[in-house]
Amino acid sequence: MTDWLEEGSAGSQVDVAVVMDSAANDLAWRVVQAGALLSFGRTSDGGALGVTVTMDGRWRREYFRSSEELVDWLTGAAEFAEQEAERLAASPARRKRTRGTIAR
DSSP: OOOGGGGGSOOOOOOHHHHHTTTHHHHHHHHHHTTOEEEEEEOTTSSSEEEEEEETTEEEEEEESSHHHHHHHHHHHHHHHHHHHHHHHTOSSOOOOOOOOOOO
């Protein structure tokens, strides 16, 4: 008898090289080129590839088992990162940080 809880998983390891051997590779570089931090890691059971995009202190993480799903997600991530980079660069003037003085 199989365990009902285990029936929902494929029980196989994600092949990261296969998932990344697609348009995902170029899209990943677009995300990084735009200034975002991009990190990859396998889940503890090895069944999925976790991908995190961090930009301007905000982040989003998703999990993938196929290159098609990853390509779709990274397409949106690249578009977001490029638009966000343009928005941040379009600031009319650099703001100077004011340094506080200590009253004695």
